[in-house]
Amino acid sequence: MSAAEPLITARDLVKRFGDFTAVAGIDVDVHAGEAFGFLGPNGAGKSSTMRMIGCVSAPSGGTLRILGMDPVRDGSAIRARLGVCPQQDSLDPELTVRENLTVYARYFGISRKVARQRADELIEFVQLTERAGDTVEPLSGGMKRRLTIARALVNDPAIVLLDEPTTGLDPQARHLVWERLFQLKQRGVTLVLTTHYMDEAEQLCDRLVVMDGGKIVAEGSPRQLIDRYSTREVVELRFSEATLDSYVGKLESIGERLELLPDRILLYADDGDAAVAAVGNRDLRPSSVLVRRSTLEDVFLHLTGRTLVD
Amino acid sequence: MAHPAYAVFEHQLVSYRRVWRGSVLSSFLLPVLFLLAMGLSVGGYVDRTGGLGVRYLDFIAPGLLASTALQVAASESTWPVYSGFHWHRMYHSMRATPVRVADMVRGHIAYVLLRVALSALGFLIVMALFGTLHSWWAPLALPVSLLVGLATAAPIFAFSALVKTEGMFAVLFRFAVVPMTLFAGVFFPVDSLPLAARALAYVSPLWHGVELTRAATLGTASAWGAWAHVGYLVAWCVAGYLLATYRFGRRLAE
Amino acid sequence: MVTLVLPRLAARAERRFQRAAAVAGRNVAAARHVGYWWVLVSGFFEPVLYLLSIGLGVGALIKGFTLPDGRTVSYAAFVAPAMLAASAMNGALAETTMNMFGKMKYMRLYDGVLATPVQPFEVALGELMWALVRGSIYSVAFLGIMVGMGLTSTGWAIAAFPATVIVGFAFGGMGMAIATYVRSWQDFDYIMVVQFAMFLFSGTFAPVDSYAWFMRIVVEVTPLYHGVQLLRGLATGALGWGLLGHVAYLIALASVGLVIAGRRMGVLLYK
CATH class of the missing domain: 3.40.50.300 (P-loop containing nucleotide triphosphate hydrolases)
Structure with missing residues (x-):
């Protein structure tokens, strides 16, 4: 060998x-x-x-x-x-x-x-x-x-x-x-x-x-996968209303991509703060906003449409 | 509403429905095999010398009936009880309900007695088929079996609530249950035992059960008079029950 | 050619043996713990108690006992070698059926073992080695008691010892094969009944000639009968060529059991 x-x-x-x-x-x-x-x-x-x-x-x-x-x-x-x-x-x-x-x-x-x-x-x-x-x-x-x-x-x-x-x-x-x-x-x-x-x-x-x-x-490598399949940052939005679906249309074209999860909406954008500002400009009032870096979880979500831990 | 102890009893019945086949083998077939091997084939040699005054088969059949009661009571009061604390943790789940410690003990012991009764009844029928019932008192052998069952199950419940490893059950069987079965008058009269061993036989609940059962099926008098034997067995039942309740409480408080 | 192959075969056999010994070594380590000792020591008493109860207690009701070959011995001397054989059977079966099933299904011990170079057959062999060591300790002690009670002579007891190992080997091999077919603890009820029936009817407490012919055939096919006959022949000093037949039967049983066990464990654990 x-x-x-x-x-x-x-x-x-x-x-x-x-x-x-x-x-x-x-x-x-x-x-x-x-x-x-x-x-x-x-x-x-x-x-x-x-x-x-x-x-x-x-x-x-x-x-x-x-x-x-x-x-x-x-x-x-x-x-x-x-x-x-x-x-x-x-x-x-x-x-x-x-x-x-x-x-x-x-x-x-x-x-x-x-x-x-x-x-x-x-x-x-x-x-x-x-x-x-x-x-x-x-x-x-x-x-x-x-x-x-x-x-x-x-x-x-x-x-x-x-x-x-x-x-x-x-x-x-x-x-x-x-x-x-x-x-x-x-x-x-x-x-x-x-x-x-x-x-x-x-x-x-x-x-x-x-x-x-x-x-x-x-x-x-983890870095390569994130670079290839996700954006640099992610914005997690939660709304007090039960039906998140109605927001999907309203959030259109903010960031590169959007994922709808049962309890929150993920906005994929290289500049998270800019995306948050864009959400504010559309008069949408999320109950919570979180800007974070992309992880392998986002890669997996993008590749399979499902989360890793259910 | 049904009494909580009855709910505990019912819980046991539900699991019995799944394991009854194996238990019929061990609690009914084994003693019958013993009866055949010892009573018939070894009995042939014993009867030639005629030392007992009755057929050897007639002699050991009631002894085996009492020892069956002991056997079933012991095996149903060891691993299943231990499991209730350690593996299935059934008693711990019951603790979270209105069931009291005394209900657990009573309900579970009631189930053990049901198992004893079923085995004893089966064995009595086999005894009748072999023509070993010689007296109208014979049906009394059934309540005597229950008494033996309770007198042994209750203290063993306490033991099972006390021990920390299941390996101790092998020790219980080898140092208590098996010696009782072998030396408490089931297979030969205790008179031939050396004095110290005879004293131990008198202490064991099984010997009293054997004496009572033999008196019932042969229609003879028992060694100490029936009520003395019954009284002694009842003492074991009461002491065992109190100890079991105490031990259950201690274990569940941990 | 032979000179090249043999050392390699020998080296392979040695490695196999070493790995089996490592499996047995695990049980030695476990046996050093206090709780285990109790169980181990108490296991010795059971056959002794049977010997005292049936051999002496019931024996007192049977005056002399005439063997099929016409010699008269005490009933205790007749029963003792049978208790020795039964104790070898019970010890070997307990270690290989219940304990092995527990290790395989509940403790999941072999999952860890099979992640090492140790192979299923070596696990089976190692468990059997341990069962034999443990059984041999019981046998030596029991033979000592037989000599002490005057039920056999020292010379015949020494001759009987290797035979007890063969009996243990046979039941150990068989038990391991059975353990691989057991589905749950409830199945042990069935095993126990068969074991107990063998214990009672294999010429243990009375000679088999008193049985009906069809019973005799059944009994003579089952392994404990051969163990009892072998040990009784040796302990009472009645040598005959028939003893070799019993030995052959028992060794064949052990080998078949071991091979089946090794194969089945491979199937069960290498999923």
């Missing part, structure tokens, strides 16, 4: 479960040292893709090569060099924090001595030193997730797969996880993650693909 060859290459990758097609032919390349993201709503096919990359689910069609190997034939050898943080924590409730790491290390054939040493380093890295001797059961969701991340690092993997790493965590716990993942990124670890949070994708991903209905609808 040459240095320039991507760590993960997928061509026309398909996953079907009976009649249902979860992944409908995607092309992906992930290079060494990058943080690559799959962004999309629930059911977009992100987790199925991750399971195929993790070699625990065989592709139904197309080609997939990971670390220069075939995931069906060399699954065990590939998994030896992956770190996996699944969407649902699969920690061992009967073991302590430290034992979860040392026992897991043994599955990779790591010696007991090295396993203990690495467990202690990782426990410190994910800031669980004080809980090292406790069983996993009473830990908070954020602690469990951090432990799962530590577990995924126990074999010093070439690629770390993170499926929805912060779903279900409270904001503070999410920031702690992000901070740890950012550190990994700084160390040059290749990260592949799925998320339906645009802020997570923006914070962590060098490059990402937007998935919807099993297909890739856009690809690029």
Whole structure:
């Protein structure tokens, strides 16, 4: 495998479960040292893709090569060099924090001595030193997730797969996880993650693909995607009247584009303040006005007509 | 409006509709298999020596009836109760309604007793088919089974509300339920036990149940006189019920 | 050619064994916790209690007991090897059916394990190794009690020990295959009834010659019968070529069970 060859290459990758097609032919390349993201709503096919990359689910069609190997034939050898943080924590409730790491290390054939040493380093890295001797059961969701991340690092993997790493965590716990993942990124670890949070994708991903209905609808860095599919700023308007539809006509030609959501109207414009002024000039009195920068959420809305989190 | 305890009882009935098949197997078929294996095939060898004065089948059948009551009461008062606090958290949901702690205990125990009654009735019919009922007192074996069921279910309710891991149930079965079944006079008279073990058999509610059941189906006198046995079992029922209510309250207050 | 292939095969087998050992190692780590110990230790008492109750208690009602080959032994000596076999069965089945189902469906342990180089067959093998270690501890203790009660001699007890491992191996393999077909906890009611019926009727408490011919056929097809016959032959010192037949039956059962389990786990977990 040459240095320039991507760590993960997928061509026309398909996953079907009976009649249902979860992944409908995607092309992906992930290079060494990058943080690559799959962004999309629930059911977009992100987790199925991750399971195929993790070699625990065989592709139904197309080609997939990971670390220069075939995931069906060399699954065990590939998994030896992956770190996996699944969407649902699969920690061992009967073991302590430290034992979860040392026992897991043994599955990779790591010696007991090295396993203990690495467990202690990782426990410190994910800031669980004080809980090292406790069983996993009473830990908070954020602690469990951090432990799962530590577990995924126990074999010093070439690629770390993170499926929805912060779903279900409270904001503070999410920031702690992000901070740890950012550190990994700084160390040059290749990260592949799925998320339906645009802020997570923006914070962590060098490059990402937007998935919807099993297909890739856009690809690029977060900045590129926003530049390409959205305006610089967005104006969010709310009105006290229940029927927002009537405003759509009245707001016509302000900004580049308009999106009508159940509770608000989004005006896409490079200059948000100018757009707000234009709204005022038409004698419209919104109950609230918010000018913000475009995000990946807006990209997704534009590409699919739907929001990421529903 | 129906009494809250009845609503608790009804809640259990609804779930029973989904699992009754498996429970028929474990609470009815198992004791019948035991009766066949021990009573008929081992009994053949026992009867040759004639040490008991009655057929071995007649001897163990009433014992197995009482131990069935214990078995059903124990299994219905362990995991299901624990689950009500830990997994399904049914009792916690009830706590948010007008149902009182005593209603929970009464309603759930009533359901356990229904299960005991069904198993005991089934087993009594099998006993009749095998010709092991020798007295007109035999139908009294049914209320005796209920008494054994309550005397064991109530304290076990308290135990299940107390323990923090379900692993403790394996311990309860292995150190209390199984030894009772094996040594409280079901399979052989307790007279042959060493003194200390015999004392433990006397303490166990099952032995009193076995004595009463055997007296009813064989029409013989029981060891201590019927009312002494009944009184002892009632004491277990009352103490167990009070303890269970107390423990339920403590667990729900946490 | 052979010199090239063999070391590679051996290295592969060694890696497989190491990974299976890592799976077993997880159970050793879990067993170090206090609550687990209680369950583990209490599991030993059950067969002993049965031996005391049925073997001695009921045995007191049966004076001598004549074996099919004409020798007379105490009823306790007749029942004890059967309790040993049943205890090996119960231990192996508990560890492989209930515990494995729980780990697979509820604790979702294997999801994490299969994200590592460990393969389904190795998980099955590792769980079985643990079941055998645990079962062997019980067996040694029970054999010790049999020797102490004068129900067998030390020499025959030593001879019977490897046979208990074979019995555990057979039921462990079978149990694991069954665990992959279990849909919910309710299904364990059915497993328990079959297990209990085997416990009662496999020549455990009375010789099978007292059964009707069709009952005998059913009993002789089921695995516990072979375990009981094997251990009773060894513990009472009645050697015969027939014992090898029982061994062959049990090993075949274990192998089939393991292969089915490995395959089914792959299907269930590699979706």
